[in-house]
Amino acid sequence: MQIYLPIADxxxxxFLVLAMGLAVGFLSGMFGVGGGFLxxxxxxxxxxxxxxxxxxxxxxxxxxxxxxxxxxxxxRSIDFALGxxxxxxxxxxxVVGVWLFTLLRALDQLDLAIGLxxxxxxxxxxALMIAEGVRAELRARSGRPAILRRPGSHNWLHxxxxxxxxxxxxxxxxxxxxxxxxxxxxxxxxxxGVGGGFLLVPMLxxxxxxxxxxxxxxxxxxxxxxxxxxxxxxxxTNHLVDAVLAVFLMVGGVIGAQFGAQAAHRxxxxxxxxxxxxxxxxxxxxxxxxLVVSPEDLFSxxxxxxx
Amino acid sequence: MRRAVLPLLGLLxxxxxxxxxRLVVSLSNQQVAVTSNFVGENLxxxxxxxxxxxxxxxxxxxxxxxxxxxPPETLRTRRKERVVGIWxxxxxxxxxxxxxxxxxxxxxxxxxxxxPRVLRRLQIGLDNYxxxxxxxxxxxxxxxxxxxxxxxxxxxxxxxxxxxxxxAVTFLTPTVFRATIPLPANAPNGTYGIDVKLFRNGELAAxxxxxxxxxxxxxxxxxxxxxxxxxxxxGLGTTAMALAIGWLASVVFRxx
Numbered sequence: 001m002q003i004y005l006p007i008a009d010x011x012x013x014x015f016l017v018l019a020m021g022l023a024v025g026f027l028s029g030m031f032g033v034g035g036g037f038l039x040x041x042x043x044x045x046x047x048x049x050x051x052x053x054x055x056x057x058x059x060x061x062x063x064x065x066x067x068x069x070x071x072x073x074x075x076r077s078i079d080f081a082l083g084x085x086x087x088x089x090x091x092x093x094x095v096v097g098v099w100l101f102t103l104l105r106a107l108d109q110l111d112l113a114i115g116l117x118x119x120x121x122x123x124x125x126x127a128l129m130i131a132e133g134v135r136a137e138l139r140a141r142s143g144r145p146a147i148l149r150r151p152g153s154h155n156w157l158h159x160x161x162x163x164x165x166x167x168x169x170x171x172x173x174x175x176x177x178x179x180x181x182x183x184x185x186x187x188x189x190x191x192x193g194v195g196g197g198f199l200l201v202p203m204l205x206x207x208x209x210x211x212x213x214x215x216x217x218x219x220x221x222x223x224x225x226x227x228x229x230x231x232x233x234x235x236x237t238n239h240l241v242d243a244v245l246a247v248f249l250m251v252g253g254v255i256g257a258q259f260g261a262q263a264a265h266r267x268x269x270x271x272x273x274x275x276x277x278x279x280x281x282x283x284x285x286x287x288x289x290x291l292v293v294s295p296e297d298l299f300s301x302x303x304x305x306x307x
Numbered sequence: 308m309r310r311a312v313l314p315l316l317g318l319l320x321x322x323x324x325x326x327x328x329r330l331v332v333s334l335s336n337q338q339v340a341v342t343s344n345f346v347g348e349n350l351x352x353x354x355x356x357x358x359x360x361x362x363x364x365x366x367x368x369x370x371x372x373x374x375x376x377x378p379p380e381t382l383r384t385r386r387k388e389r390v391v392g393i394w395x396x397x398x399x400x401x402x403x404x405x406x407x408x409x410x411x412x413x414x415x416x417x418x419x420x421x422x423p424r425v426l427r428r429l430q431i432g433l434d435n436y437x438x439x440x441x442x443x444x445x446x447x448x449x450x451x452x453x454x455x456x457x458x459x460x461x462x463x464x465x466x467x468x469x470x471x472x473x474x475a476v477t478f479l480t481p482t483v484f485r486a487t488i489p490l491p492a493n494a495p496n497g498t499y500g501i502d503v504k505l506f507r508n509g510e511l512a513a514x515x516x517x518x519x520x521x522x523x524x525x526x527x528x529x530x531x532x533x534x535x536x537x538x539x540x541x542g543l544g545t546t547a548m549a550l551a552i553g554w555l556a557s558v559v560f561r562x563x
Contacts, residue, residue, distance in 0.1 A: 002346065004492075006531035011346065011492055059549040066553025067560075108385050108396045116393075228546045235542025239534050243545045244527065250549060254556035291393040298388070299458035304381040304401060 007242035008052045014248060016046070021252020025064065028253070029260025030267075031276045032068075032216060034061040034195030034223060037122060039249065041283050048245075050111045054101070054193030055240035058231040060249040061195045065224040067254055072217030079168040079214045083221035085175055089182025090226045096183075097190025098233040105238070108302065117192055118287040125199060126281025133274025140270065169214045177207055186226040190233070195223040198280065327359035330515040332503050341523040345492055347467075352486040356505055356513065370413065370420040370506040371476050372431050373486045375519070377408025377468075378497030384459045400455040401441040407495045408468050409436060412475035412486050421509045429504065429511065433460050433471050467491040488519075496523040 002011045020042050028035030036057050043053035072078050104110040160174035181203050185196040200219045204210040210218065235241040264272060332354035339348060352373060385399040413420060417432045427435045434451045438459065442449070449456050463469035468491065476486045486503075499519040505512045523531070533541045 004341075004345065004527045006527040007534055009493065059545045062546060062549040063553040063556070066550050067556040070554065070557040108383065108399055112393075112395055228549070231546045231549070232539065232542035235534065235545060236538040239538050241534065241542060241545055243530055243534070243541070243548070246545060247548065247552075250552045254552060254560075257556075258560045294389075295387055295394055297458075297462070298386055298394075299455075299462060300385050300387070300396075301459070301462050302383045302385065304383050 003244065003248075005048075005242050005245050007056070007240060008048045008245060010047065012046070012245075017245065017248040018252040020046075021060070021249040022256035023252075024249075025253035025256025026260040026263070027256075027279070028064060029257030029262075030264040031198075031260075031272060032264070033197045033276070034065055034227070035253065036061045036189075036192075036194035036196075036227075037118075037198065037280065038283060039253075040193040041118065041286065043245075050114045051101075051105055051238070052240050052242055052245075054114065054191070055231075055234035055238060056242040056245045057193040057249070058189070058227050058234060059241065059243070059246040060253055061193075062224065062227045062231060063250040064253045064257055065195060065197075065220050065227060067257065069217070069220045069224050072220060075217075077214050078217035078221055079166055079210070080221070081164075082166045082169055082171075082178065082208075082210070082214070083218045085164065085178045086182035086185075086218070086222040087225050089179035089184075090186035090222050091229055092179075093183035093186025093188075094190045094226050094229050094233065095186075097187040098230065098237060100187075101191050101234075102237055112291075114192060115287050115291050117188075119284050119291065121188070121192070121199075122280050122284025123288065124284075126277050126279075126284055129273055129277025130281060131277075133270055133277050136270030137274060140268070169210050169218070171209055171211075173208050181207065182222060185222060186229075189223065189226045190230045193230075195227055197223050198276070327361070328505060328507065328513040329357040330503055330505050330513045331355050331357070332501075332515045332517055334501070334517060334519060336519075338520045338522060339490060339494075341492075341494070341496060341521060342525045342527075347492045347494075348490050350488040350490060350519065352488060352501065352503070352517075353483070354486070354503060354515070355483050358482060359507075359512075368508055369478075369481070369512075370415065371478075371484055371486070372411065372413040372417060372420060372504045372506065373476060373488075374431065374436075374502045374504075375408065375410040375412070375488055376406035376500050376502075377495060377521075378406075378499070379404040380407040380495065381405075382459070384455050384462070386455070386458070400459075402459055403439050403441050403446050405438045405459075406436075407497075408490075408499065409433070409463070410469070410475075410488060411436070411471040412488065413473050414476040414478060414484070416473040417471075420506050421511075425509065425511070431504070433464075433469060466493060468493065490521070494521055496521045496528075 001014045003014045004011050024035040024039045024042065027038060039060060040053050040057045043057065044050050101110065104113045160176045162175040163172060164175050165172045185200050188194060188196050197219055200223065201215055204215050204219060231241060332352055335351040339350065356369065381404060382402045383399050384402060385396040387394045388397040390397065411432055417426060426432055430436045437448050438456060439446050439448055440455065460469055476484055478484045499521060501517045501519055503515045
């Protein structure tokens, strides 16, 4: 059954889009991430323009993040004080991101920028995750217990001013890195159509020493708001959000996520992280391939708004 | 009164050398509604020609070319080049107010119908149709083999939006013809101008015009219009919908 996507301006098969939503939802539920870094590339690979793909994935991630956010909220594992401070930076980052997105599009370099950013981000994060996963796997094989690396109590970030105490997370850190991390995530979510959870969670753990109890819920609070504001800003400035596409992705996504979460229960954490790393790295390499290989057509067309 | 005018009109038609032949055309559908399941459609244009009574009718001496031009749009054609190993858009050219859809349909190859100068003057054929580009401060068409122009036409052909067919027009009888207009699913909405030209021995003999309306209807069009006209409201609506679906999922799949 074909359906016409009004903004992407092309017909697609409903079942294909639903299946993509289910598949990405399954993986996102399994790994506890939004899944934007998988969904955006998939949409680009089926022929939707990168600009529309990035903008339309935002509402889909918003939906799946809201489900997760509500679940963590019920379990009281969200640090609202820390989340609010992250948001101050995050919304600023989103504004700058949407502005840059619009500028790059006008310069005809948006597709390239998205491609390059995906390659660098995904291959490096993926490689780190694989390395970590392999180390954990080897440790498990040799029978030694996993070293619970409770990060050192102090690093240079603790020397920064504007110190704040976050009671629920039991940390005492400067507001500067909190804003910085929020800004970076907001920026990436607007430009790349990713929630940024796969980056944010490790950053919160390693830089701010946020405990595991609150890290995922708090990270979802930030990414939820940045993705929702990215949706609104993309819709208001670039008119690129395809709501019809987004609905099908959302429905597939939230259902898939439930099955993914169940599948994750049957797997060890380290192995999950290794698999996620391989996936992230693979998507990054796919983008690299597209950038380097000679394109089928050197020419491409873009609509210019009347005026 | 009427009796007096009619013979006079007849006399004028007979005398005017340019109006020796007459063309009457009619479309199978004046309006095409594009709905969510629109996968393209073939429209049929029927027409008759009233030959010059002074000359014998032989099918071979008449040729017909139909040019269908969709609503104008402005597009940028970009060219990639390899820069330190990766492919980058390095150069672009803007095509200003060119037809979004362009079909040139004829009963035989246009090169056989008329000479190159006639074709050029009447803008018949993808190579001869005026495609204006912004070149510096000027807006002008370029030579046919300009790489940007060639790429533009080729990309539009790949999208099935530009086409040239020497078989789409068929003469059913020496005076009745039929032209099949293929409208792809991605045909933009708006008014399409249809220009029918009749040739006798390589010279333009008669001309007729009509229009075709492509209207996108239904929910999709409503969404597209909302996205463009009320971006902020549309964004808020989409976000609200996302939150609603997310909330619904958390209630439906609640595990406690």
